[in-house]
Amino acid sequence: MKRFLLSSLLLFLSIGCSNSDDFDLIIRNGSVVDGSGVEAFKADLAIREGKIVQIGDLGPENTAREEIDASGRIIAPGFIDIHTHAERNLLDYPHIPNYVSQGVTTVIGGNCGSSPVDIGRYLAQAESTGIAVNLGLLVGHNSVRRKVMGSENRGPTPEEMQRMRELVGKAMEAGAMGMSTGLKYIPGAYAKTDEVVELAQIAGQYGGIYVTHMREEGLGLFDALRETLSIGVLANIPVQVSHFKAMGKSMWGSPARMISMIDSARAHGLDVTFDQYPYTATSTGLGVLLPAWAFAGGRDQYLQNWQNPDTRAKIRDAIVHNLLHDRGGGDPASIVIIRSEHDSTLDGKNLAEITQLFFGSVDVGKAAETVIQLMEKGRHSCIYHCLNEEDVRRLMTHPLGMVASDGHTVSAEERFPHPRNFGTFPRVLGQYVRELGVLALPTAINKMTGAVAERLNIPDRGEIAPGNWADLVIFDPLSITDHATWSQPKNLSSGIDFVLVNGEMVLSGGEQTGKLPGMTLRSKLE
Ligand SMILES: [Zn+2]
Numbered sequence: 001m002k003r004f005l006l007s008s009l010l011l012f013l014s015i016g017c018s019n020s021d022d023f024d025l026i027i028r029n030g031s032v033v034d035g036s037g038v039e040a041f042k043a044d045l046a047i048r049e050g051k052i053v054q055i056g057d058l059g060p061e062n063t064a065r066e067e068i069d070a071s072g073r074i075i076a077p078g079f080i081d082i083h084t085h086a087e088r089n090l091l092d093y094p095h096i097p098n099y100v101s102q103g104v105t106t107v108i109g110g111n112c113g114s115s116p117v118d119i120g121r122y123l124a125q126a127e128s129t130g131i132a133v134n135l136g137l138l139v140g141h142n143s144v145r146r147k148v149m150g151s152e153n154r155g156p157t158p159e160e161m162q163r164m165r166e167l168v169g170k171a172m173e174a175g176a177m178g179m180s181t182g183l184k185y186i187p188g189a190y191a192k193t194d195e196v197v198e199l200a201q202i203a204g205q206y207g208g209i210y211v212t213h214m215r216e217e218g219l220g221l222f223d224a225l226r227e228t229l230s231i232g233v234l235a236n237i238p239v240q241v242s243h244f245k246a247m248g249k250s251m252w253g254s255p256a257r258m259i260s261m262i263d264s265a266r267a268h269g270l271d272v273t274f275d276q277y278p279y280t281a282t283s284t285g286l287g288v289l290l291p292a293w294a295f296a297g298g299r300d301q302y303l304q305n306w307q308n309p310d311t312r313a314k315i316r317d318a319i320v321h322n323l324l325h326d327r328g329g330g331d332p333a334s335i336v337i338i339r340s341e342h343d344s345t346l347d348g349k350n351l352a353e354i355t356q357l358f359f360g361s362v363d364v365g366k367a368a369e370t371v372i373q374l375m376e377k378g379r380h381s382c383i384y385h386c387l388n389e390e391d392v393r394r395l396m397t398h399p400l401g402m403v404a405s406d407g408h409t410v411s412a413e414e415r416f417p418h419p420r421n422f423g424t425f426p427r428v429l430g431q432y433v434r435e436l437g438v439l440a441l442p443t444a445i446n447k448m449t450g451a452v453a454e455r456l457n458i459p460d461r462g463e464i465a466p467g468n469w470a471d472l473v474i475f476d477p478l479s480i481t482d483h484a485t486w487s488q489p490k491n492l493s494s495g496i497d498f499v500l501v502n503g504e505m506v507l508s509g510g511e512q513t514g515k516l517p518g519m520t521l522r523s524k525l526e
Helices: 002-016 119-129 141-149 158-173 193-205 221-235 255-267 299-305 309-325 351-359 364-377 389-396 420-435 441-448 450-455
Strands: 023-032 041-048 051-056 064-069 074-077 079-081 104-109 134-137 178-182 209-213 239-241 272-276 281-285 335-340 380-385 401-403 472-475 496-501 504-508
Touching: 023 051, 023 472, 074 079, 074 441, 079 420, 079 450, 104 496, 119 134, 119 158, 141 158, 141 178, 141 193, 158 178, 158 193, 178 193, 193 209, 193 221, 209 221, 221 239, 221 255, 255 272, 255 389, 272 389, 309 364, 335 351, 351 364, 389 420, 401 420, 401 441, 401 450, 420 441, 441 450
Parallel strands: 023 064, 023 074, 079 104, 104 134, 178 209, 209 239, 239 272, 272 401
Antiparallel strands: 023 041, 041 051, 074 472, 281 380, 335 380, 472 496, 496 504
16 A cells, blocks of 8 residues: 555656657556556556656647557556576577567576576677567576586585586676576486575575575475575575475375465565466476486486496386376376477377387386386476366465466477466466456566566566556456467467567567567666
8 A cells, every 4th residue: 555655656746747748658548557466547658768757647738659549458567477498599589479479578587497607698698689578587506516517416525616606606796686496407406405505695695586496396395395495594595486386196285384384484584485387287308207316427327327227127116106196197198298309209299198109008117117218319398287276276376476487488399388388477367367366466467577576676677657667568358368278389368469678569469569679687786
C-alpha cells in the first residue's frame, strides 16, 4: 500500500512537468498492472528515449510519434526471467523468438553452474551482435572449476582454490549478478560445501547473489536444501533456489516441508527466495541418471572405466535406483530423448521404446543398460516426467516464489525442446491465473517482474514507474494462452500484442519486428 501511495505521488509530479509534444510513444486506455503486486489501474503511458516518462490520464493534447490503443488489454512490465540458459545459442539467434513471443524482456543466463568464464567478453560480444532482450549473467561454479581443475573428482589444492577465487572475482567485476552452482552436475558435484562457501563469499562481497541448482532434488532433497541454506548463512549472501521442485513419486508431497525450511531460514535472517517453472517435467542431459563418480577424469577415462564389469554393474544399479525412485519417475516411458547427438531418429522417443529397440523387450535393468549404451555413443538431452501437479501449484502460491523458464535460446535444429522454452509465462497467466485461479493476476505479474528485479538489484526495471526503462508487455488477459505442448513444443503463444524493450517494439501486433534493442545488464556494487 505504501508503494502504491509513493507511485501515485510520482505520477502526480511527472504530470506536473509535462512536455506534450515530444513523446516517442503513448499507450492509451490500458489497465496497468505495474509489477509491484497492487491491483490493476487505468492509465495511459508516455515513453520518451526508451523510458517511461508519464503515467496517468493523457488527454488528446498529448501527442506522440506513435500511439497504441490498449483498450481491453493489460499493460505489464516486461517479464524478467531469472533462470535461463539463454546464453546458449543467443549469439546465433539474437532475436531469441522463443522468449520475445512470451513477453520476456530480460533474460538472466549462466545458471546451474554453467556460464562463460569470461563474463566481460561475453557481454561485449552480445553488445556487438545486438540482442532483442536485455541480458544479465551469473558466473557458473562448474565452468570455473572445470577451467581450473578439469573433471577431477577431488577437492582443490590451495593454488587451485586461489585461482577459482580470482576467476569468480574477475567475473563479478565484469558485471556478473552473482554465482550459480549446479551441484548435481560434473564437475560441481565433486565440490564439498566449504569450496562453494568460499567462492559464494566472493560473489557476496561484490553484492551478488547465490543461485543454486541443488545437489539433489529428489531423494536427498532435504539434505540438499539444508546445505543450500547453510551456504547462504556461512557465505553471508542472498540465496535463490533454482527450479524448486520435488522429483520422483516417493518425494511428491514434499513442498510443505520444503517451504517450512525456507520460511524458518528466512525467519532466522537469511535472505532466501526461489523460482519455479509451471510444468510437471524437467529437462536435462541423460547423464543425470548416472552417479557423479562414474564421470571422473574426463570422457576417455570414464568410458574405459565403464568396460570393467563390476563398475558397469554398479552404474547400472545406480541408474535402476534413479529410474525407480528419483528423476526416472518410476517408469522408463517417463523419460523422453529430445535430442540425440549421434542419432536423430531417437529424437522424440521414450526410454521404454528405445530399450525395446535395443533388447526386444523392456524392464528397468535393460533400460539402465540402454542408458549406458546411449551415453557411450554421445550426448542426449531428455525430458523427465517426474513431478506432481499439486506440488507445482503449492510452490507457485508461496510469496517467496518467482516464475522462471529454465529454458535456453532454442535453435532451428531442436525439434522437441521442453515446452517451457516457449510457453512458461503465458502458461502461468492463462492456465494458472485465468483458468485455475491459483494466482491473482497482479501477484503472478509481480512474480515475473517486480519481485525479480528486486532480487537481482535491478533498480530501473520490473515496475511501471516514471524514470524506469520502458520494458513492457501488452496482452489480452482473456485470451493469453500457451500452445507449446510435449508433442508440439515450438508452438508460439497467443494473446500478446506488443512487447517493448527499452522503448522499442520487438513484438508488434503479435509479430516479431526484428529489432535488437536489448542492453547488457551489469551488477553494480551497492
Ligand atoms: Zn538446473
